[in-house]
Amino acid sequence: MLSLAAAAQEVSLRTVQQASSTVKYDPDGPPQKPGLCMEVLHAVEKADPGLHFTGLEQHVPLKRVERLLGEGQVDAFFCLLKSPERERQWRYSPVPLYVIRHVIVQRADDARHFDTLAELAAASRKKRVLVMRGTAIARHLVNADVAIAEVGSEREALQMLTMGRADLIYGQDINLQRHIVDTRQNDKFKFGRTVFQEEPQYLALRADLPPAVEERLTQALRKLEKDGTLRQLADRYR
Structure with a gap:
């Protein structure tokens, strides 16, 4: 479950890596290039040091990522396209990642x-x-x-x-x-x-994620968008 320590403002969010998608997650790649979505995730942690992501030791196929999100077994996932079917099952942060x-x-x-x-x-x-x-x-x-x-x-x-x-x-x-x-x-x-x-990729969030946590994630992403970090990360993988 999501854990929130109010005093320290520490938030732990469950996630996973997507298997067989080396642009997004490349566990076998060089440390300086672990995948675009993994780099965005780490940039969010740096932008808001109170946010932490767990579960990255798990590498699961896309269909299971979708199932875990839909069932609320993960809190957040970098990165997914939107579709009407997906938006019925979970939410998205409004900031486009790439x-x-x-x-x-x-x-x-x-x-x-x-x-x-x-x-x-x-x-x-x-x-x-x-x-x-x-x-x-x-x-x-x-x-x-x-x-x-x-x-x-x-x-x-x-x-x-x-x-x-x-x-x-x-x-x-x-x-x-x-x-x-x-x-x-x-x-x-x-x-x-x-x-x-052309379509943007987004941060996907479980449907009942607390609004305060969604707001922190969104603010961290807005910071990365404003300072050019998201654009720079995307350019590294093109």
């Missing part, structure tokens, strides 16, 4: 251009567009009648693209760029020329 862009990745020798979701929908009738399993961005494709195939990771999607089992990956620019660099096969892939949508 922005992701919806883009496509193609094989480098694919000369086609896709400027609209309608064009993606037409192409998906031959081969489904790959999207990461469990991500909130998939709903944009489904709503636009794009036929999708969900995969477990960006790495798996790039492998399928290489083998010709798919022609297009739709996802977050920052994640796809990281995995393309990691494969050391930059010459095999290219980004499409269109940004289909």
Whole structure:
């Protein structure tokens, strides 16, 4: 349970790391680059030294992160996109942490251009567009009648693209760029020329988190937004 020592103004908040999302959390990466969301978390602790996060030894997949938040078993989680379904289950701090862009990745020798979701929908009738399993961005494709195939990771999607089992990956620019660099096969892939949508990532909070605690978190994030820390952290991972 959330513990609040009024005299010392110490607040302990339960959280977790998201597994298989190395841009957000990279426990095997260098200490100076542990993942963008982990760095935002530590920046919040520095901005308000009375705030502490526990549970970071746990690495859980996105679907379990959502379940833990919805059931109130974690108090806060860095970072999640908003969606109507998610907003029915938990709250969000209003301060955007960083922005992701919806883009496509193609094989480098694919000369086609896709400027609209309608064009993606037409192409998906031959081969489904790959999207990461469990991500909130998939709903944009489904709503636009794009036929999708969900995969477990960006790495798996790039492998399928290489083998010709798919022609297009739709996802977050920052994640796809990281995995393309990691494969050391930059010459095999290219980004499409269109940004289909931009969306901010937020701090998600359990539905019944005390308002006073939410306010402290929000004030810490506003401080980091104002002094440029959030922007600087995001730039390090692009």
